[in-house]
Amino acid sequence: MIREASAEDLDKILAIWLATNLEAHEFVEASYWQNQLLQVAQAMDTAEVYVAEDFGFIQGFIGLQGSYIAGLFVAQEFQGQGVGTQLLTFAKEKQSPLTLSIFEKNKKAIAFYEKQGFRVEKREIDAATGEEQFWMTSEAAH
Template sequence: MIRKIEKADYPRMKEIWTSAVEHTHDFLKREDFEYYQAQLPFYFEQVTLWGFEEEGVLVGFIGTAGDSLEMLFIHNDCRGKGVGRKLVTYGIANLQVSKVDVNEQNAQAVGFYKHMGFRTTGRSECDGQGKAYPILHMSL
């Protein structure tokens, strides 16, 4: 089930983010992981959030701003089970999502977005925080 996220979900979302990033972002320096983790409440406030529940437990979420998918995180225990596909499909169909930025070094995510129909339209050497993590800009 996909539902709107509430502030009460933030602790669970932090768990999901941590689980996802620890298993997919092996290129992140530890201090950068800790920096981004500490920024999560701020980041959550900057986007519209939707979550996917399985048996009443939040297991993944997306954050959108305008037509951009700003975040997609799935708890590692639920990766590969279609949760990300369902959330992105929901974003495209209901939230007019047509763009996403993705860490170039996260090959699984790049492949996933390509499979979902996104194509690379540009590249930046640094992420939105100015850190040296190349970003691919993708659009439908």
């Protein structure tokens, strides 16, 4: 089930956010992600956040700021089970086309988004990490 996130979900959402970033971005210092936690918690107030929940367990979440995907994260134990696809499909029904930024070295996520109809629009260097990132856009919904 996908539902709007509540204040009670924040700790679990932040735990998924941190664990997933640490796992997916070993090329970025762990302290970078740990130092972003407070900012991410505050950003939850300015984004539309939806969680995928099953039997009371939050499996993942997506944060939208208009048509920008501020984050799509699935807990490691639920990856590869369609949770990310469900969240993305939900977001596409709300807003289309969608855009996002992603590190070039995050090959697994890039493959996921390409499978979902996203394409790279431009490349740039992320000022905070010095890493190359892609800006990707989805196809417009029909």
